Amino acid sequence: EVQLVESGGGLVQPGGSLRLSCAASGFTFSSYWMHWVRQTPGKGLVWVSRINSDESVTTYADSVKGRFTISRDNSDNTLYLQMNSLRVEDTAVYYCVRGAVATPKGWFDPWGQGTLVTVSS
């Protein structure tokens, strides 16, 4: 069974840092583009970042560029999101999502269960 399990969410003060992890299983992790998508009640679903299979290409939403870093460990089947200089508006449920194999374009399937990040003083 293809599975993605996020961890690392929690409560952090504005300006703080947090690292999210996503453990992948049931598929050849090293072959796929991987993404982070976040969801808030007010702004809905928003794509955050993507990384290609060998980490040579990373892309970020303008809202997190320069503050967040996506990375992966193909030997450990794990995706990461390092979040620095966190803002109140980064509060959201963060989902780890599998993309496509050969193209950065493509649908998102499956999704992890999500991890809640709350930025508040």
Place this chain on the structure above:
Amino acid sequence: DIQMTQSPSSLSASVGDRVTITCRASQSISIHLNWYRQKPGSAPSLLIYAASSLQSGVPSRFSGSGSGSDFTLTITGLQPEDFATYYCQQSHSIPPTFGGGTKVEI
């Protein structure tokens, strides 16, 4: 960024009904349009990809159509588990963007 506009934002329906949700892109996206269902308390799950292809394991009551900038998701014979929120998403260009969602309620 490509803006995705869904309508309606919510609708009321009954078990067995036929439901249609529309999604409009702010520019042509060919067939790079995907649909997701999100049940309360759960993550979104893929229903339809590339505008009209049914994801493996998804019931055949779900269908998608459209190309260019106008797309439709149809549910024929609404089931209790279909009372949920539906999102469209364009994968034509970066950043991928989502519609605002359509909540299907009893």
